[in-house]
Amino acid sequence: MTQLTDLGVKAIRDGVAAGEFSAREVAEAFNANVAAAKDLNAFIVATPEKALEAAAKVDADRAAGEPLASMAGVPIGMKDLFATKGVQTTAASHILDHFIPEYESAVSQKLWDAGAGMLGKLNMDQFAMGSSNETSFYGNVISPWRRKDGGNAPLAPGGSSGGSSTAVSARLCPAATGTDTGGSIRQPAAFTGICGIKPTYGRCSRWGIVAFASSLDQAGPMARSVEDCAIMLGAMAGFDPKDSTSLDMPVPDWAGALNADLRGKRVGIPREYRMDGMDAEIAASWDQGVAWLKDAGAEVVDISLPHTKYALPAYYIVAPAEASSNLARYDGVRYGLREMPERANLQEMYAATRAAGFGDEVKRRILIGTYVLSAGFYDAYYTQAMKVRTLIQRDFAAAFERCDVILAPTAPSAAFALGEKSDDPIAMYLNDVFAVPASLAGLPAMSVPAGLNSEGLPLGLQIIGKTFDEQGVLDAGLAIEQRAGFAARPERWW
Amino acid sequence: MSTYRIHGATGEWEVVIGLEVHAQVTSKAKLFSGASTEFGAEPNAQVSLVDAAMPGMLPVPNRECIRQAVRTGLAIEAQINKWSRFDRKNYFYADLPQGYQISQLYHPLVGEGALTIEADEKAGIPEDKTIGIERIHVEQDAGKLMHDQHPTMSYVDLNRSGVALMEIVSRPDMRSPAEAGAYVRKLRSILRYVGSCDGNMEEGSMRADVNVSVRKPGDEFGTRTETKNVNSVRFVMATIEHEARRQVEVLEDGGTIVQETRLFDPGTGTTRSMRSKEDAHDYRYFPDPDLLPLELDDAFVAECRASLPELPDAKRRRYIEALGLSDYNAAVLTAEVETARWFEALLSETAAAQGKSEAEVAKQAANWLISEFFGALNKGGHSLADSPVSHEQAAELLALIGKGTISGSIAKQVLERMLETGDSAGAIVEREGLKQESDSGAIEAAIDKVLADNADKVADYKAGKEALFGFFVGQTMKAMQGKANPQVVNELLKQKLG
Incomplete structure (x- = not known):
């Protein structure tokens, strides 16, 4: 028999339901993996008791013949951006030291209601700002993957959902929540050879998720198969009156409707994404993806997204602008860290608390955001960026007249080594170049593993869909998954 | 400007x-x-x-x-x-x-x-x-x-x-x-x-x-x-x-x-x-x-539009044009929504109590509210909001005046008693015997006594000192403890003084 920790969401759920194993056995197995993987630094806090508690409930329900929900018996990892009642929630920032919410985020509550249990709170880039998980106050997560060069250089798991990607890839959990503001689900999924989907903006409630950039933040699942993502997204999504930007529409049965037959579908290939100096292996992987989708019956069309080159600059205006305001609440007055120098007045307490509490990348973005919103600069930056955002949305709308989904690389490279880009913010930001346009347009987009590069590291392919068309994205993802036959896994060294 | x-x-x-x-x-x-x-x-x-x-x-x-x-x-x-x-x-x-x-x-x-x-x-x-x-x-x-x-x-x-x-x-x-x-x-x-x-x-x-x-x-x-x-x-x-x-x-x-x-x-x-x-x-x-x-x-x-009440400007115009109130009274009564509300309730009760239209009793109600009631309330440290006298009770008082049951000056006393006790005007008038006397017999007797007691002044009056007429009215009213119907007193005095 395979190890329980090799199973995904669907296999665990179905196995528990069929009585092949108990939810408790599953929780214990994953708890053991979490406990044994401290070297990866994927978890900020482990909550084995929570996982066991949820499992006990599922086992009891099953014994009593109660109906089991869609995630029953599946223990998951929870990104530390989601407020969890009674469990420390820090957004991986020092400024939220010892912050224990008295409330549960809407998305995590939905998951618990669907029978999932919590293995722990996952490490991440501080306030979800980063692409390598190096901005965490709790130290960087280390990818379970290593290059086949014998160097054993620790690699970045991607970010900001780096704890999630590492934990899922290393079999510390069958699935995890992520959040995606400008690629924070898709890029780490690509770096670690797993799947991750960012749904349409508004699908998942943002209530109880520590805000980074409100108009972009969106929760989504990260798991090792397209179907597992579909199941878990179904449990996470849904209208929430407590979030004014939440979509008031029914949640389709994505998992039930999965269909890899793409006959009659058109796949758009955006020419602007084929940039000068593109990594040859990324280009090859993209071409391979095109071939797979053709093989699945899709027609391939060239499309143009002319404003693509403005997406990254616009993103790095809009997201920091919103962040500079969203993070103003961390002031040392009501919760979290308070630095109170001798005889400090209010302003001095703010300054000392925020200086000590925020990491460098967070400070950088607060400064950028404050600058672009300042009198005299607002129109040149923020207003202009919002115009670009509208143009990018129009680009996609026009492109989707000609195709049903868009195929592109997820990231411009495979995982890089920790420290490799941490001194060069621009190089780091460029990692999001393919992910950011879909975020600015609020579109559903997912990354699926496409294979390994010559160094033995996973590469991901990105599918971008029309607004509300998660199904189209998942279907194309499934078609790639079936043809890629991605079975590689990181060799255990931790 | x-x-x-x-x-x-x-x-x-x-x-x-x-x-x-x-x-x-x-x-x-x-x-x-x-x-x-x-x-x-x-x-x-x-x-x-x-x-x-x-x-x-x-x-x-x-x-x-x-x-x-x-x-x-x-x-x-x-x-x-x-x-x-x-x-x-x-x-x-x-x-x-x-x-x-x-x-x-x-x-x-x-x-x-x-x-x-x-x-x-x-x-x-x-x-x-x-x-x-x-x-x-x-x-x-x-x-x-x-x-x-x-x-x-x-x-x-x-x-x-x-x-x-x-x-x-x-x-x-x-x-x-x-x-x-x-x-x-x-x-x-x-x-x-x-x-x-x-x-x-x-x-x-x-x-x-x-x-x-x-x-x-x-x-x-x-x-x-x-x-x-x-x-x-x-x-x-x-x-x-x-x-x-x-x-x-x-x-x-x-x-x-x-x-x-x-x-x-x-x-x-x-x-x-x-x-x-x-x-x-x-x-x-x-x-x-x-x-x-x-x-x-x-x-x-x-x-939102349909839910709006009549607003002060419109109300003021209506008070002047439809109810015939003076500009001043209309302005006073519409400045605060509570005052207007009180006035309108009083108006409706007063019209009903006297069997008249609102326009017919509007001036009486407005004058009484502004010149009598506000002052009396104020004196007792009250406002309309915590008035011990309800608009129903006030309307009853106005009806008693309107029907001639009590005089205006007695009404002031009655109002004071109402504010003190919270009792109705009718009950106070009844209990304290304040009903206006219109029986000409009783008034005539009182007049006869006043004229007899003041024979010198009667002579002066007859000699042309007509201003003394008010004196005789006052004396008669005093003798009647203020309850005599002033109109009847006037008429009888005129007859007797020839």
Whole structure:
């Protein structure tokens, strides 16, 4: 028999339901993996008791013949951006030291209601700002993957959902929540050879998720198969009156409707994404993806997204602008860290608390955001960026007249080594170049593993869909998954 | 045209005034959270997770607050913007948990409107004047700092944090403290009619930022100062008087006015600088990404319009034109919604009690209310709101006067007894035997005695001293303990004195 920790969401759920194993056995197995993987630094806090508690409930329900929900018996990892009642929630920032919410985020509550249990709170880039998980106050997560060069250089798991990607890839959990503001689900999924989907903006409630950039933040699942993502997204999504930007529409049965037959579908290939100096292996992987989708019956069309080159600059205006305001609440007055120098007045307490509490990348973005919103600069930056955002949305709308989904690389490279880009913010930001346009347009987009590069590291392919068309994205993802036959896994060294 | 001028050494100066009135919206819940808005609760007893700006909390607009602001806009005949948006005004302060106030800078809910202040010769307002209102937007109130709870620390009370405010921004159309005072009173009256704000300035439900500048008549606008959070009509007027004089002094001494924020000190009646434009916050306004634009449909606006009561101007016109009241009485009765409500209830009861139309009894009711009842209430330390006499009871009293059962002077006594005891007029009249005597026999007997006792005066009267007639009336009334019907007394006296 395979190890329980090799199973995904669907296999665990179905196995528990069929009585092949108990939810408790599953929780214990994953708890053991979490406990044994401290070297990866994927978890900020482990909550084995929570996982066991949820499992006990599922086992009891099953014994009593109660109906089991869609995630029953599946223990998951929870990104530390989601407020969890009674469990420390820090957004991986020092400024939220010892912050224990008295409330549960809407998305995590939905998951618990669907029978999932919590293995722990996952490490991440501080306030979800980063692409390598190096901005965490709790130290960087280390990818379970290593290059086949014998160097054993620790690699970045991607970010900001780096704890999630590492934990899922290393079999510390069958699935995890992520959040995606400008690629924070898709890029780490690509770096670690797993799947991750960012749904349409508004699908998942943002209530109880520590805000980074409100108009972009969106929760989504990260798991090792397209179907597992579909199941878990179904449990996470849904209208929430407590979030004014939440979509008031029914949640389709994505998992039930999965269909890899793409006959009659058109796949758009955006020419602007084929940039000068593109990594040859990324280009090859993209071409391979095109071939797979053709093989699945899709027609391939060239499309143009002319404003693509403005997406990254616009993103790095809009997201920091919103962040500079969203993070103003961390002031040392009501919760979290308070630095109170001798005889400090209010302003001095703010300054000392925020200086000590925020990491460098967070400070950088607060400064950028404050600058672009300042009198005299607002129109040149923020207003202009919002115009670009509208143009990018129009680009996609026009492109989707000609195709049903868009195929592109997820990231411009495979995982890089920790420290490799941490001194060069621009190089780091460029990692999001393919992910950011879909975020600015609020579109559903997912990354699926496409294979390994010559160094033995996973590469991901990105599918971008029309607004509300998660199904189209998942279907194309499934078609790639079936043809890629991605079975590689990181060799255990931790 | 206002003739209000500051007389400076270099000549006369005109004052230009604009007001930003912050009015707390009457609503059970806050603008973006479900927490209660009741005044006077224990500190921090009415704070939701949203109000405390806990991580991941999101605002959800409260429909009732929006509705009240739209109704207010309609009441000043303003343009209602069916598409508006919330913006964040960013600044750090301990009473502002989010680090930003959700407000509306770029696209307010209510656009251009106006209200009219009435002519008041005594106050130097020679004729009715229309004051432009630029906009009304809705925004969150901040919390409150308490500096007297601890020797070295300040405490924060967030009960008020997130409460809905309407900011009502006037045009710089006012030219004297009296006009500004009249504007605030009129605005307060309209808000209370509409029911969108209780107008309670003592509790801070309504406060004004006062923008003042001075200029030589006919010149361009001067540089203005803004005095923040002035919380009574009297203080608004005092702020303007002081600030205008101060500005004239500065200018005449060769100085310039600094555009700055000032504070009014009620103790000294003066203003002092709070911060200058250089120190002014850069609020970094931008659209709140947690909120979608606010889109109103025609049905919503129509419902708001249909729900408006008769407003003071219309009511005043109706009192004059349909009820035949004097301008003065109509103005007094419509200034406050409670007064108008009381009057109308009294009017309806009075008409019913006397079997007449409202128009027929309106003058009686209005005169009695204004010249008798207000004074009597006041004397007992009461107001209409806590009047011991209900309008039903008052109508009964008026009916007794109308039917001639009691005289006007007896009615005063009866009213006093009513206020003391809460009993009905009829019961008091009955119990204390105050019924007017119209029986000519009894009156005749009394007259005969008065004439007999004062034979000398009767002789004087007959000799042409006709002014003594009043003396005989008085004596007769006194003999009858005031209960004689004065008409009957007059007639009989005339007969007897030939």
